[in-house]
Amino acid sequence: MIIREVSPYDDPLGGELLALQRAAYAVEAELIGDDxxxxLHESLxxxxxxxxxxxxxxxxDAGSGRVAGAVAWEEGDGEVDINRLVVHPSAARRGIGRALVQEVLARAGGRRVVVATGRxxxxxxxLYEGLGFTLLGESEVxxxxxxxNYAYHPH
Incomplete structure (x- = not known):
């Protein structure tokens, strides 16, 4: 597996990220019973x-050079917010999501990392609990x- 920074502005990568995001969030929609x-509904x-x-x-496993998973985040002075983590359904449960989150944690530079997912x-x-994230609470968005909502506090 190769992990690298990418840009959704690069063609055809932007379209590939969008297709990956839709496939991954369709699985989550099924899991949580809500689409x-x-x-899931974003345009490019x-x-x-x-x-x-x-x-x-x-x-x-995702095909020659194709994107199997991606993570997107925002950075602030004291915090990194994992905005989305998507893994292609055909590549699920193979450690791709874990590796992507671990890479974000490594790049956080001692800052707190937060993430939210469907209850x-x-x-x-x-995945998040196994990586040491602490449950902060739940909310009806x-x-x-x-x-x-989860947070990871570096040691």
């Missing part, structure tokens, strides 16, 4: 308009759509 996840222009940094993982997204919750 109102905003990134909307994805590109987000002020996010991106890393992608390529894996032979009923058990695989994502296990729109009627009947619940998320949980």
């Amino acid at each position: 109102r996840i905003p990134p 222009d909307e994805l590109r308009a987000q002020r996010l940094r991106w890393m992608a993982a390529t894996s032979d 009923d997204n058990v695989p994502a919750r296990r 729109i009627p009947e759509l619940w998320i949980v």
Whole structure:
């Protein structure tokens, strides 16, 4: 697996990231029983308009050089916010999401790292908890759509 910084402005990579995001969030929508996840419905222009940094993982399992997973985050002075973590359904449960989150943690430079996921997204919750994230709480972001918030505090 190769992990590298990428840009959604690069063609055809932007379209590939959008397709990956839709495939991954379709799985989460199924897990949580709700398809109102905003990134699931983004256009390429909307994805590109987000002020996010991106890393992608390529894996032979996803096809020659194709993106198997990606993570996007925002950085502040005291905090890094993982905005989205997406793994292609055909590459799920192979450590790609874990490797991407670990790379963000390594780049955080001692800052707190936060992330949110669907309350009923058990695989994502296990991933974050297994990496040492602490549950901060849950919130209803729109009627009947619940998320949980996590934070990682470096040691």
